Each structure stands twice: as structure tokens, then as C-alpha cells.
Amino acid sequence: MYSSDKPFIPPQVRETPTRFRNAFGKYRVHRTDACNASGQCISACKLGVNKKAGSRVVSPNDYRCLGPECPMACFDTCPQKAIVIRKDPNFDTLGDYRWTPDLLLSTYYMAETGKIPDSGLEYRTGGTGGGFDKLRIVFPKTSKKIIPGEVDTSIRLNRLDDGRPEVEIPIPVYGGGMSFGSVSISAMLGRMRAAAAWGTFACTGEGGYPDEIKPYDDHVITQIATGLFGVREETIQRVRIVEFKYAQGAKPGLGGHLLGDKVTPAVARMREAVVGSSLFSPFPFHSVYSVEDHKKHIDWIKTTNRRALVSVKVSTPTDVDMVAVGSYYAGAHIVHLDGSYGGTGAAPDIAKKNIAMPIEYAVPIVHRFLVAEGIRDKVTLIASGGVRTPHDLIKIIALGADGVVTGTADMVAMECLRCHNCESGRGCARGIATTDTELVNLMEIEWAAQRIINLFTAWRTEIQRILAKMGLSSVRELVGRTEFLAHDDYQTAPLDADVE
Numbered sequence: 001m002y003s004s005d006k007p008f009i010p011p012q013v014r015e016t017p018t019r020f021r022n023a024f025g026k027y028r029v030h031r032t033d034a035c036n037a038s039g040q041c042i043s044a045c046k047l048g049v050n051k052k053a054g055s056r057v058v059s060p061n062d063y064r065c066l067g068p069e070c071p072m073a074c075f076d077t078c079p080q081k082a083i084v085i086r087k088d089p090n091f092d093t094l095g096d097y098r099w100t101p102d103l104l105l106s107t108y109y110m111a112e113t114g115k116i117p118d119s120g121l122e123y124r125t126g127g128t129g130g131g132f133d134k135l136r137i138v139f140p141k142t143s144k145k146i147i148p149g150e151v152d153t154s155i156r157l158n159r160l161d162d163g164r165p166e167v168e169i170p171i172p173v174y175g176g177g178m179s180f181g182s183v184s185i186s187a188m189l190g191r192m193r194a195a196a197a198w199g200t201f202a203c204t205g206e207g208g209y210p211d212e213i214k215p216y217d218d219h220v221i222t223q224i225a226t227g228l229f230g231v232r233e234e235t236i237q238r239v240r241i242v243e244f245k246y247a248q249g250a251k252p253g254l255g256g257h258l259l260g261d262k263v264t265p266a267v268a269r270m271r272e273a274v275v276g277s278s279l280f281s282p283f284p285f286h287s288v289y290s291v292e293d294h295k296k297h298i299d300w301i302k303t304t305n306r307r308a309l310v311s312v313k314v315s316t317p318t319d320v321d322m323v324a325v326g327s328y329y330a331g332a333h334i335v336h337l338d339g340s341y342g343g344t345g346a347a348p349d350i351a352k353k354n355i356a357m358p359i360e361y362a363v364p365i366v367h368r369f370l371v372a373e374g375i376r377d378k379v380t381l382i383a384s385g386g387v388r389t390p391h392d393l394i395k396i397i398a399l400g401a402d403g404v405v406t407g408t409a410d411m412v413a414m415e416c417l418r419c420h421n422c423e424s425g426r427g428c429a430r431g432i433a434t435t436d437t438e439l440v441n442l443m444e445i446e447w448a449a450q451r452i453i454n455l456f457t458a459w460r461t462e463i464q465r466i467l468a469k470m471g472l473s474s475v476r477e478l479v480g481r482t483e484f485l486a487h488d489d490y491q492t493a494p495l496d497a498d499v500e
């Protein structure tokens, strides 16, 4: 278990390449018939794109290629001029404005190597033209010298001083709810193992607590949602954090859905449902219409598990500040705000884009209201719904959150394509959002765990670099510091400011 009193040793990075024969890349490296296998391109390329097996030059690792602007320029080094570099036509068909092709490939790169890409991929922002993508990080002129590797990235999850255990995590990130049924057991276990290695948490979602995750109890958040699927006293008692899901930002007011296609015998057993029948977790909790009702829910958990912290996950309605304050007075340790851009491809687009408030608007409203009420230091405020990169994480903490929850970023680390077929039984070509045994076998648990470990290693390195450049020695010093942000449209940073 992590504690900031002891030195923290981050998990080991291991190169974990794609599990498919042809990885997506930005460029393709062609060799013409003029190639005489001299192998000079192999010595020229420090990224290992060009390869030889015996005396033959074999298919290159194109996906690592830097393209025609590459300073190593194997295409010039080749005496036969046999190398032609072209843009991969598949590249522009990948992703969407939120997860651009650059963001997808750079996340794949971080998950493979544990490093920030140096290949010219835009790994910081997407292409939505709003929200995070219009916010810039502004670096002040500071004489304070901070060594990036020494910046403290840990956060506290229990600030209520109610006699329950202190829970600290070494990175300001934990994994959001993805249920057994909505994702494969391999995806679920990959996330749990990565959370355990990082000393943080991952949430079960509302589909129950498969036996396979029991070895990771200390790093599991179990969720209670309106359908009460798989909710058992025994599993509530196993964990250190229990989460009530009142709503999710991708589809507030619509509840949860698991279509019949994905309700296999194992899923049905876990959820006490009928194989092949669609399952709906209705909105709202009909047992909660006031703060007093809310308190009864929280008291139920606190009585069932005397050491657990309680998190309350809500979406972002216009009165989200009242919801947050009510949750604090009801006894919640963590208020988890879920904004509108999250959710898997199973969440309907019309809901994602039109109902909840974007997280970048909700967090400062709640943060300021909690400060005005004098209770900000008693609540841990966690944000989710569209946090794709370490830059998004820095921005949302500067807007007032303490930390973030990720979901899609973990899936992209596991090579999700953002194809939006997650709701269908055999729709996920990557074996992530599926319960079909043939597709589940496409992904090994160890591979998935290591990719997520690598991703968060890269994120932490970048978070430490940014905080050190800001002159901060801890991520906790960044909370609510909007002076580190500028908006492209409304507020220009000083002309001489260093901006990213």
C-alpha cells in the first residue's frame, strides 16, 4: 500500500509493442527494387525502423518512422536511393476530433515505451476546437529550481478526518468504472494489475466483482449503481473505496445499458440475470431524493465496511455545486464529477454531446463553491470525462480538481481504435469491450497491464516536467491555480510568457 512517508518505487517499464502484425503509423517506408540489401538504412535509423534478418532487409517497423522531415534521413543515406517515405493513407481515417490520429498514435507510443513521443506527434491536445483544446498552460518566469524527478505527484483521498484510514495514491489518477460485461475480463484484470503496480485504484463499474479480481482487493473500487447488479455485502467489505454511481457524464438521465449480445452465461451469473437479455440500470436511484436520503446510502456503506472511503460519482448538471456540497454533508470522502465527453463507444453520441456540462466548466464551479463554503480542504474532488493526456490532467487540476479518473485513455493504451462498436457482442475488433470468448483471447492480461503501467509512467514524467517548470514541488500546489492557464479566445498570456 502506498504511503508518502515511504520512498515510492515506480513500477518497471518494459517495452510492450503492438500485439498485431501491422501497427498503425503515420508513415509507410517503401523499398524499391533498387534495394541491394546493403543495410545502410539500418545504421542510419536510430529508431529501429529498418531491420535485417540474415542477409535480407525485412519489412520495416514503419509505425515508428518520423517521416520525410526526419533528421536521420535514411532515404538520403541509401546509396541506391531505394527508400521512399509516404504518409500512411490509413492515418487520416483514424479517431475523431476528440481523439485525433496523433493522440491515438502518441498514446500507443507511450503505452509501448513508457516515454513521451519525440516523433512530432501532437500528444498534448486534440482537435475539438473547444474546452481543453483551447486552454494553454502558461509558465511563469521563476527562479525556483525544481528537479522534475523530485516533484511529488501523490494525492490524499481521505480528507474528512473521520477516523477512517488515510488513503494516498502516488499519481493523481485512478481508473474509472468499466464493468464485467461491458469490457472483457482481460481488460478488467489488466487495469486492476496496473492499478496495483502503481499503488492506485481501478473501479469495477456496476457489473459485480469477478473472483479473478480478488487478489487486487486493496486496489479495487467497487461500484453501486441503480441496477444493483452484482452488489453483495461480501464484496463491499473487501475493498478500501466504495463508489455510488448516481449518474455518468456521457449519458446523464439515461442510466446504464448492457445489450443482450454481451450477456453471456458468466456475465448473467455475476449480475443474477438471464443470458442474452438486455440489462438496464435505470435512472435515478429511486431511494434518493434528498441529502438526507443520500446520507442513508452513505451510512449503509459505512456501516457495512468500517474502513472504506465512500466516493460519489455524479454527472454535471447546472446545479452540480449543490450536489457536491450535499455529498460532503452526507459524508462522502470523494466527490467524483463526470463530465460529458467520457464513456465508451456504447454511450449514444446525442447524449454525450448534448446533456451534461463539460468537465472544464463544472470543476471550477464546484471548486469555488466548496472554497466559499469553507469545506474545500475536507473533500477530494476528482474529475473525469475527457481527460486524455497529461496536459488535460494539469489543466483540470489548475481549474480546481485534486486528481482525475481515466477510462478511454486506458482503453487506447490497450489499442482501442475509437471505432464506437463497444455495445455490440462481436463489435470490438481489439478484444477490449467484448465478452465473446474468441475476441477476449485476442488480448493477454500481462500485455494489457504493462501497456497501462507504461502509459502512466510517461504521464507522470510529463506531469513532473510541467510542474517543475511551473516552479511547483507538488501537484497539490496546483489545485485551483488558474493563473497557470490561458484561453486561446478570451485571455491571452503575456507576450513574453512561455506557453504550451
Ligand code: SF4
Pocket (backbone or CB within 6 Å): 029, 044, 045, 046, 047, 048, 049, 050, 064, 065, 066, 067, 068, 070, 071, 072, 073, 074, 075, 085
Ligand atoms: S525516415 Fe528516419 S525514422 Fe524513418 S526509417 Fe528513415 S531514418 Fe528511420
Ligand code: SF4
Pocket (backbone or CB within 6 Å): 344, 345, 411, 415, 416, 417, 418, 419, 420, 421, 422, 423, 427, 428, 429, 430, 431, 432, 433
Ligand atoms: S476498439 Fe473496441 S473498445 Fe475501442 S471503440 Fe472499438 S469497440 Fe470500443
